[in-house]
Amino acid sequence: MASETDVSEGSRVGRSSRKGLRSLIAEAEIDTRLVGMTAALLIIWIGFDVVTGGLFITPRNLFNLSLQAAAVAVMATGMVLVLVTRNVDLSVGSLLGVLAMVMGAVQVYVLPDILGYGHPLIWVLTLLIGMLLGGLIGLVQGSVVAFGGVPSFIVTLGGLLIWRGAAWWVTEGQTIAPLDDNFNVIGGGVSGTIGPMWSWVIGVLAIVLVIAQLWNARRRRRKFGFPLRPLWAEGMIALLLAAATVAVVATMNAYPLPERIAQQVLEARGVEVAQGQSVELGHGLAVPVLILAGVAIAIALLARRTRFGRHVFAIGGNPDAAELAGVRTRRTVVLVFALMGVLCAVAAAITSARLQAASNDLGTLDELRVIAAAVIGGTSLGGGIGSVIGAVLGAVVMQSLQSGMALVGIAASLQNIVIGLVLILAVYLDRLYQRRK
Structure with a gap:
């Protein structure tokens, strides 16, 4: 059976870890x-x-x-x-x-x-x-x-x-x-829909804009003397948003158009499709x-x-x-x-x-x-x-x-x-x- 000291120590560690997690979330300014x-x-x-x-x-x-x-x-x-x-x-x-x-x-x-x-x-x-x-x-x-x-x-x-x-x-x-x-x-x-290629173009632009926005916000904070968010938090937020963007675009591109529609789209772009050739083209965003x-x-x-x-x-x-x-x-x-x-x-x-x-x-x-x-x-x-x-x-x-x-x-x-x-x-x-x- 654990002693009262062990139980007390365990509860203090639990409270300390919860407090540490809350402070990390507050420091990273996560909603x-x-x-x-x-x-x-x-x-x-x-x-x-x-x-x-x-x-x-x-x-x-x-x-x-x-x-x-x-x-x-x-x-x-x-x-x-x-x-x-x-x-x-x-x-x-x-x-x-x-x-x-x-x-x-x-x-x-x-x-x-x-x-x-x-x-x-x-x-x-x-x-x-x-x-x-x-x-x-x-x-x-x-x-x-x-x-x-x-x-x-x-x-x-x-x-x-x-x-x-x-x-x-x-x-x-x-x-x-x-x-x-x-x-x-x-x-x-x-x-x-805009198709796979333009979906990836927009996805990349979105990631670039997110990173630019985070950098600009950090620059403005430094300029006016406001507290700065830790670099690890900035990197984590940028990484999560970039990963979410990539996941959304990849998922939308993974849903294929009906084969007949896909052939018509490719032919409209000047791409020749041989008779009987299987064609797969994603919807995109x-x-x-x-x-x-x-x-x-x-x-x-x-x-x-x-x-x-x-x-x-x-x-x-x-x-x-x-x-x-x-x-x-x-x-x-x-x-x-x-x-x-x-x-x-x-x-x-x-x-x-x-x-x-x-x-x-x-x-x-x-x-x-x-x-x-x-x-x-x-x-x-x-x-x-x-x-x-x-x-x-x-x-x-x-x-x-x-x-x-x-x-x-x-x-x-x-x-x-x-x-x-x-x-x-x-x-x-x-x-x-x-x-x-």
Whole structure:
């Protein structure tokens, strides 16, 4: 039997090792929430892969998972800013539906009569019209919240009903299809990928930009006399991000195109394919994933590197103090809702293009998935705290749960129960985290 001295010594060693680990994490400035979420995502993937007999962690399933998560993740980046300002937008799913219907009607019934069928500008004008309309709707809702004094919960709850009804009214419930071929590229699929070569080019550029960003941040810290992160931590972060980038590109390239499509792609590039020759060509990165990456980077920079972003977080931290400090709080809230509307239009384009059709039920319950993704990603419902990258990971977690349960054969009603429980758990964990902080 161990003596009391041995037990005491063991407990001191355990506490010392835990303290040492916490100090290392703090010294490396690692976001524990992102680490925990990444670990949870890996556990979900491995668990579903074991249950489905190796069907989950495959290039095909992960490619489809990225397409399905893209639209929700795009809206979740905007929802982060909305929640940070102590507001909420319950209308995003219905707004997606009405914008998808409007963009579908414009590109099928209006623009072809003006520009001609298949004109290359149709998809550009369609997307611009959708973004302008989404921004205008967000501007109106934000103005009612900021200048009318109506709680955002009520305004956007009304918007949820209004825009869902308006989505049906656009074509009286008729589905719009087929959509413009160039527009469908936005949704991914066979025609909406960039191929293996360009995927590796973008992957290498992403790694170079990550390293350059880490070096620039270190240089600026040294310039202003701020504490520097240890070199081992800088190297570890760069290595992990580079490895994740390589893994994503390799996985997307490992999912092959149908042989006939691959032959057509090679012939279009001037590569001769002998009759009966077997051809294998990977999909590469999908266009929706690239759009999501661009949106996430833009919103993250907007939130952290601009005056507007600092005002958003100041409002969430203490609205009265922000106003006394000269922040135009009402205008900032209006602009946040307008930006949310623009992102709903982008998500509507991705969703309708992926399905190659626009129907009035698109986006149903997406408002719950978007809010859940943002909260799971570390955005506090109390305002002032939010992470764009965390919201993207939260969207991937949500879609992973849904896709995994579908593969297992769990009924849709039970899937909603699980997602609801995950949302409640995420809010509970957020409360615990805030209490400990």
